[in-house]
Amino acid sequence: MVASVPTSTVTTHGVNGDVGKGDRQATSPGALVMDQPEGEVLRTVEMYDTTLRDGTQMEGISASVLDKLKIALQLHHFGMHYIEGGWPGSNPKDVEFFERARKELPAEAWERVVAFGSTRRKFKACAEDKQLESLISAGTGCVTIVAKAWDLHVDHILEVPREENLAMVRESVEHLKMAGKEVMLDLEHFFDGWKANREYTMQVCEAAVGAKVDVLVLCDTNGGSLPWEIDEIVRDVKAAYPGTRLGIHCHNDQGLAVANSLQAVRSGADVVQGTVNGIGERTGNANLMTIIPTLQLKMGMTGVGEHLTNLTALSRFTDEQFNMAHTSGAPFTGISAFAHKGGIHVSAVNKIPDSYQHIDPAQVGNMKRVLVSELSGQSNILSKVEDSGMASKTELKASKVWRERMGQVLKTVKRLETEGYSYEGADASVNLLVRRTMSGYVPPFKLLDYLVQIWDSDRTPGGLEFPSGPTTARATVKVRVPSMDSEAELGIEGENPGVRLEVAEGNGPVDALAKGLFRALLPTFPSLQSVKLSDYKVRILDQESATQAKTRVLIEFYEKSSDVGWSTVGVNTNIISASMSALMDGFEYALVEFGQSCSIDAGTRS
Numbered sequence: 001m002v003a004s005v006p007t008s009t010v011t012t013h014g015v016n017g018d019v020g021k022g023d024r025q026a027t028s029p030g031a032l033v034m035d036q037p038e039g040e041v042l043r044t045v046e047m048y049d050t051t052l053r054d055g056t057q058m059e060g061i062s063a064s065v066l067d068k069l070k071i072a073l074q075l076h077h078f079g080m081h082y083i084e085g086g087w088p089g090s091n092p093k094d095v096e097f098f099e100r101a102r103k104e105l106p107a108e109a110w111e112r113v114v115a116f117g118s119t120r121r122k123f124k125a126c127a128e129d130k131q132l133e134s135l136i137s138a139g140t141g142c143v144t145i146v147a148k149a150w151d152l153h154v155d156h157i158l159e160v161p162r163e164e165n166l167a168m169v170r171e172s173v174e175h176l177k178m179a180g181k182e183v184m185l186d187l188e189h190f191f192d193g194w195k196a197n198r199e200y201t202m203q204v205c206e207a208a209v210g211a212k213v214d215v216l217v218l219c220d221t222n223g224g225s226l227p228w229e230i231d232e233i234v235r236d237v238k239a240a241y242p243g244t245r246l247g248i249h250c251h252n253d254q255g256l257a258v259a260n261s262l263q264a265v266r267s268g269a270d271v272v273q274g275t276v277n278g279i280g281e282r283t284g285n286a287n288l289m290t291i292i293p294t295l296q297l298k299m300g301m302t303g304v305g306e307h308l309t310n311l312t313a314l315s316r317f318t319d320e321q322f323n324m325a326h327t328s329g330a331p332f333t334g335i336s337a338f339a340h341k342g343g344i345h346v347s348a349v350n351k352i353p354d355s356y357q358h359i360d361p362a363q364v365g366n367m368k369r370v371l372v373s374e375l376s377g378q379s380n381i382l383s384k385v386e387d388s389g390m391a392s393k394t395e396l397k398a399s400k401v402w403r404e405r406m407g408q409v410l411k412t413v414k415r416l417e418t419e420g421y422s423y424e425g426a427d428a429s430v431n432l433l434v435r436r437t438m439s440g441y442v443p444p445f446k447l448l449d450y451l452v453q454i455w456d457s458d459r460t461p462g463g464l465e466f467p468s469g470p471t472t473a474r475a476t477v478k479v480r481v482p483s484m485d486s487e488a489e490l491g492i493e494g495e496n497p498g499v500r501l502e503v504a505e506g507n508g509p510v511d512a513l514a515k516g517l518f519r520a521l522l523p524t525f526p527s528l529q530s531v532k533l534s535d536y537k538v539r540i541l542d543q544e545s546a547t548q549a550k551t552r553v554l555i556e557f558y559e560k561s562s563d564v565g566w567s568t569v570g571v572n573t574n575i576i577s578a579s580m581s582a583l584m585d586g587f588e589y590a591l592v593e594f595g596q597s598c599s600i601d602a603g604t605r606s
């Protein structure tokens with residue numbers, strides 16, 4: 001399998017070996033090239049992904065066959081060396097996964113898929129073991145089986161004589177090797193077993209190595225080991241079996257799975273098992289989204305090569321498939337992983353990005369973000385102005401007017417955040433705060449008034465026949481569009497040429513208001529056609545005020561053709577007013593950012 005995926009082979013260079021200048025430059029600033037056992041110059045470490053097997057053992061996760069196929073394909077594109085697909089002896093869904101993966105995945109992806117199972121059942125011949133049979137018929141080139149390595153499990157869980165467990169290991173490995181498989185043996189509870197009875201764990205290894213196992217995977221199943229214990233034990237097994245590839249499989253019960261896996265690699269492990277985003281049984285598995293960039297950027301290995309820039313995309317795609325909320329603070333891949341909020345941090349990263357970033361976010365496909373909040377200094381606002389293209393860094397530095405504007409915006413942000421606004425998730429509202437300080441800025445429209453009626457569709461208040469079904473609200477929206485003042489010049493009749501009054505119904509008051517605003521603005525600004533609302537979040541700020549509480553509304557928008565998104569904020573004790581402020585900011589931002597396309601379409605006016 002190694003030979004079939006040369007581009008994504010992880011290679012380490014020992015300090016004692018000939019580490020070229022180019023290799024060192026590939027690491028991040030200040031990173032140390034990994035030290036290896038003396039005399040070892042070049043070593044290959046492979047990435048073994050168990051998202052689709054151990055990952056799905058996490059509470060709350062249930063994946064369809066299609067989900068698993070989609071993830072397997074992405075893992076392949078990412079350059080993962082081994083993709084454990086599931087346990088065909090466990091359930092029909094996993095059987096179907098292997099059947100479909102063989103037919104539907106590209107051949108090179110299928111070559112990387114691994115079937116998982118266990119050693120034969122106790123006191124049973126391998127040839128009669130249905131579970132081993134299902135592993136063989138899954139058709140993968142590589143098979144991984146789990147075996148007991150801790151005498152406690154042999155005596156009290158499996159409840160067999162220790163000799164029988166050794167026979168289960170030896171015969172199962174031999175059986176699968178006879179079937180032509182590459183065989184990995186997951187030695188469950190290896191570290192606990194070694195600490196309790198080193199001699200027995202070594203006998204288990206001996207049985208497997210004697211049967212020509214390809215990889216001995218040492219598992220920290222309960223996740224209770226410490227990095228220095230991992231170091232001692234991996235080195236011990238490596239010394240005993242220098243010619244056998246070793247794997248590491250760590251659980252995260254102490255939050256040490258990544259550290260333990262990296263330590264195991266330093267101590268001699270050749271294959272690292274883990275999952276995307278660290279999902280897995282209990283507190284999860286070792287997070288490959290942290291391990292891979294660390295190996296590649298900090299430990300001088302080639303990792304998954306140029307695929308590393310897809311790390312963030314893979315991480316978020318997998319969350320999406322499993323319907324899990326993305327962890328914003330996830331190292332490397334989280335949306336907050338390179339987000340800077342404190343003014344002192346932003347001031348520094350604006351000068352030298354590495355001052356508060358351990359790597360360049362682009363290396364893992366992530367990006368630096370600057371947040372605006374009450375903890376900001378002028379540097380935060382400066383960043384936003386520069387990013388939006390309103391002014392260049394040089395202009396911003398040289399211009400007294402800009403400095404005053406930014407000071408004014410900062411003051412406004414701090415005052416409004418005291419009142420309940422939160423700007424860190426509302427970049428578009430920040431952008432408009434800046435624009436509104438600029439002389440000559442004319443908002444593309446002005447809200448004159450609005451009215452919302454709501455009703456319970458099951459009743460007919462006042463004897464009126466209110467519509468039933470999803471429609472529960474009606475909004476009347478009146479706006480003034482300065483650019484329409486020219487309508488009179490174009491010969492379009494009307495009492496108030498710059499004013500538009502529209503009515504719309506929706507499945508709630510905010511929906512009706514959004515539709516009303518769209519309707520009022522679209523004829524003048526057809527570019528709004530491609531603007532969509534994607535999310536609406538409400539937060540009650542002072543719950544103790546009960547129904548009089550202040551409400552913060554955050555609305556997310558996106559523009560369909562460019563897929564660019566933006567968010568706005570509104571705060572009020574009246575949820576409708578808060579929503580209307582956020583809605584208006586969203587539309588105003590769309591018009592100033594994506595062009596106002598002020599073609600007056602008289603035909604749409606009735």
Ligand SMILES: CC(=O)SCCNC(=O)CCNC(=O)[C@H](O)C(C)(C)COP(=O)(O)OP(=O)(O)OC[C@H]1O[C@@H](n2cnc3c(N)ncnc32)[C@H](O)[C@@H]1OP(=O)(O)O
Nearest residue numbers: 087089090091118119120121122146147148157158188221
């Ligand atoms: C550390 C890990 O994560 S290992 C992977 C764990 N993942 C899973 O268990 C998910 C998939 N599991 C399943 O679908 C089911 O548990 C099956 C199909 C494997 C087995 O189901 P059942 O036959 O009903 O057995 P059950 O799950 O109740 O118990 C497990 C049996 O396997 C035995 N067993 C455990 N490990 C091994 C092993 N390495 N080799 C052989 N037998 C084993 C246990 O002793 C127990 O048998 P016993 O009741 O005779 O003592």
Ligand SMILES: CC(C)C(=O)C(=O)O
Nearest residue numbers: 146186188219221249
């Ligand atoms: C089967 C093995 C790898 C396992 O999941 C564990 O030991 O945690």
